Amino acid sequence: xxxxxxxTSMDCAEGRAxxxxxxxxxxxxxxxxxxxxxxxxxxxxxxxxxxKNNETNEMASLIITEDRKSSTLILPHATLRDTAVYYCxxxxxxxxxxxxxxxxxxxxxxxxx
Amino acid sequence: ETGVxxxxxxxxxxxxxxxxLKCEQHLGHNAMYWYKQSAKKPLELMFVYNFKEQTxxxxxxxxxxxxxxxxxxxxxxxxTLQPEDSALYLCASSQEGAWTEAFFGQGTRLTVV
Numbered sequence: 001x002x003x004x005x006x007x008t009s010m011d012c013a014e015g016r017a018x019x020x021x022x023x024x025x026x027x028x029x030x031x032x033x034x035x036x037x038x039x040x041x042x043x044x045x046x047x048x049x050x051x052k053n054n055e056t057n058e059m060a061s062l063i064i065t066e067d068r069k070s071s072t073l074i075l076p077h078a079t080l081r082d083t084a085v086y087y088c089x090x091x092x093x094x095x096x097x098x099x100x101x102x103x104x105x106x107x108x109x110x111x112x113x
Numbered sequence: 114e115t116g117v118x119x120x121x122x123x124x125x126x127x128x129x130x131x132x133x134l135k136c137e138q139h140l141g142h143n144a145m146y147w148y149k150q151s152a153k154k155p156l157e158l159m160f161v162y163n164f165k166e167q168t169x170x171x172x173x174x175x176x177x178x179x180x181x182x183x184x185x186x187x188x189x190x191x192x193t194l195q196p197e198d199s200a201l202y203l204c205a206s207s208q209e210g211a212w213t214e215a216f217f218g219q220g221t222r223l224t225v226v
Contacts, residue, residue, distance in 0.1 A: 034214075041201075041222075042219055043115065043117075043203050043205070043217030043218050043219050044203070046216070049214070099207070099213070103155045103156040105155050
């Protein structure tokens with residue numbers, strides 16, 4: 001499984017854009033990049049995923065570099081409720097054909113009032 | 114509300130007890146997962162079920178016994194646990210196949226005394 005590297009923690013001022021980087025230099029051609037977040041004491045929540053192209057939804061934007069070795073999750077206008085641990089995951093297919101999400105330690109994002 | 118419901122939310126059990134965790138989803142998904150999240154460690158995938166069949170067991174000790182009677186329900190039967198098994202146990206579901214988002218429950222906070 002491709003490994004991801006994220007900063008341990010980040011701060012962002014409320015109302016500003018939060019840019020969370022992720023390195024996945026060993027990603028292979030058919031592996032997707034997923035982002036989930038986990039607010040304290042809750043289950044992880046899906047944010048967005050992508051393969052090659054940049055993606056945007058109502059929660060965030062995902063920018064993937066052309067070589068696919070890194071990506072950035074952008075929360076355009078961070079609010080206090082965005083304080084959470086953010087996980088960048090490279091999804092792989094197991095021997096049984098299941099998609100596998102292997103979570104790392106993530107980035108603890110704190111939104112500052 | 115993610116559509117994945119876990120009960121109980123909290124459980125304290127002795128090392129000689131037998132208990133079960135329950136997970137229920139009515140999202141029409143046919144893949145279900147158990148994850149374990151220990152303090153200060155990443156989420157660990159324990160079991161995967163596709164169409165009620167177990168398709169992945171990540172070397173989980175036999176004191177954890179999963180059961181999937183149908184595509185909407187998943188159980189984790191616990192017996193003779195150890196204090197180090199205390200953790201947040203998370204259930205997730207997704208549509209079978211690749212590259213889809215997983216929906217997580219709120220988890221069961223288990224304490225083994």
